[in-house]
Amino acid sequence: MALAGVLWDVDDTLFDHSGAERAGILRHLEAEGLPADGRALGLWHAVAEEVHARFTAGGLTFHEHRRERARRFLGDPDLPDDRADAWFAGYVRRYEESWAAFPDVLPALDALGGYRHGVLSNASLARQERKLIRLGMRDRFSCLLCSDRLGTAKPDPRAFRAACDALGLPPQRVAYVGDRLDLDALGARDAGLHGVWLDRAGTGGDPPPGVHRVRTLADLPGLLRRVTG
Ligand SMILES: [Mg+2]
The missing domain is CATH 1.10.150 (DNA polymerase; domain 1)
Incomplete structure (x- = not known):
């Protein structure tokens, strides 16, 4: 699919x-x-x-x-x-005063313009909303779900499934991208999504089964094309 x-x-x-x-x-x-x-x-x-x-x-x-x-x-x-x-x-x-997005974010979102995008965060909704507005990217995401309003947090599968529901897609048609192997990529995989571990630091080693690893968001569009087959 x-x-x-x-x-x-x-x-x-x-x-x-x-x-x-x-x-x-x-x-x-x-x-x-x-x-x-x-x-x-x-x-x-x-x-x-x-x-x-x-x-x-x-x-x-x-x-x-x-x-x-x-x-x-x-x-x-x-x-x-x-x-x-x-x-x-x-x-x-x-x-x-020091807030900034990583430089590979907007190019990746531009390259993935054909996908529905949403945010699932374990921080507070008010804070993440303000942050995304300040970074000029709030309108890139159709939904923004945070653990304080959701009542459940990553890596609980219910958090990932609620975010898929908000996107209007089943988990198997959704990739989750995050920097934490445990909370993000493994949590997403265990909830039935495609877990993508953004390993910016390059900690090395093979990712666990069923988890994809990228070093930079520039590699994400190619990975998602391969996952789709
Ligand atoms: Mg994170």
């Missing part, structure tokens, strides 16, 4: 989240008079990963997750809400 739709992850797939996050936290730490070095970056990323997992699992609200990231990073579990909010807001301001 011919492929007719592509669902996309946002962060580190369409949007250079890691680059913006790195630039944003370094600028924020410098402004706060704190060390802006590799150790601080490593701690920031470790805290973000752990606290974000609790947010997507439903253990924290979005605001609680931001406060928790500030408290954990600063090593101050008693930091009052208003000060944690202000600290995180300073980071967000500098992070948003």
